[in-house]
Amino acid sequence: MTKPFSILIPVYNEAEIITENTEVLLDYLSQDYERFEIILGSNGSVDGTIMKGNDLENRFSQVRFFHIHRKGVGRAFKRGVRMAKYDRIISLDMDLSIDMGFIHRALELMDSGYDVVVGSKKMGHQRRTMFRRLGSSLFIFCARRLLDISFEDYSIAAKCYRRSLLLQYVDRIDHGTSYVIEILYMASRNGMKLIEIPVRCEDLRASKFNIIHEGVYRFTNLFRFWYGQKCNPR
Ligand SMILES: Nc1nc2c(ncn2[C@@H]2O[C@H](COP(=O)(O)OP(=O)(O)OP(=O)(O)O)[C@@H](O)[C@H]2O)c(=O)[nH]1
Ligand SMILES: [Mg+2]
Structure with missing residues (x-):
């Protein structure tokens, strides 16, 4: 089983x-x-998400929903990791823009001993706007140059982590999306087994992130993290 x-x-x-x-x-x-759970973690939502999330939790035993007042995906991730019941955590986006075959392949790889599976849109196939693809490519390039890590995808979706590994880093997670690159970096430096696999992604809807804020946040944090590692490597 x-x-x-x-x-x-x-x-x-x-x-x-x-x-x-x-x-x-x-x-x-x-x-x-047979055995899985879906944790839906909202923060900052001001539309009907909270009502619908609670309704899903009431209707389906596998669904758990929580809401935190303050916005910021990192906060939701942190809480979700702490409350997860199982040792393998797969992160997805609500628009299900990644092909769901990733779940199956990631679980098999975890069974064969990997600690993290990174789904990569760049290695696979993506239908995303040129602007977003270029932004991601620039970020991946900078990450490679600064941190000497060569993953091709640092977005939040299509990643599978061992929960015990995440718990080692969870206190460092801030309010945003930088936890992905920081965890991948530290896990690979600390000898964990990571693997990257191609995924298909179709995502043409407008982002829920403010693209300008997100860009500034991501690059600033990348430089801050790089500087921190240079002065005080972990
Ligand atoms: N809890 C929480 N979720 C968020 C927040 N901002 C975005 N999300 C969720 O994060 C997921 C990804 O959002 P999208 O708008 O699809 O992101 P995207 O721009 O397609 O992301 P990329 O894959 O990096 O291109 C969705 O499920 C959003 O609802 C937030 O502040 N808090
Ligand atoms: Mg999306």
Whole structure:
């Protein structure tokens, strides 16, 4: 029997899709797996996300929902990691823009001994706007030059982590998305087994992030992290 796992989805103002996409995901997972949970973690949402998230939790035993007042995906990730019941945590986006075959492949790789599976849109196939692809490529290039790590995807979705590994780093996670690159960096430096695999992604909807703020935040944090590692490597 497959070992159980937790799916963690951060949600921000996703009232339009949270119910339908959670049901799609539940159907998909129920075909192959018996024991899993889907944690939907909202923060800052001001639309019907909270009501719909609570409703999903009441209707489906596998769904857990929480809401934190302050916005910031890192805060939701941190809380989700702490409350997850299982040792394998897969992060997805609510728009299910990554092909769900990733779940199956990631779990198999975890069974064969990996600690982190990184889904890479660049290695796979992506339908995203040119602007977003260029932004990601620039970030990946800078990360490689500064930190000497060569993953091709630092977005929050399509990653699978061993929870015990995340718990070692969880206190360092800030409010934003930088936890992905920081965890991948530290896990690879500390001898964990990481693997990157291609994923398909179709994501043409407007981002829930403010792209300018997100860009400034990500690059600033990358330089801060690089400087911190240079002065005080971990
Ligand atoms: N909890 C929480 N979730 C958020 C927040 N901001 C965005 N999200 C969620 O994060 C997920 C990713 O958001 P998207 O808008 O799809 O991100 P994207 O721009 O496509 O991201 P990339 O894959 O990096 O291009 C979605 O499930 C959002 O609802 C936030 O502040 N808090
Ligand atoms: Mg998206």
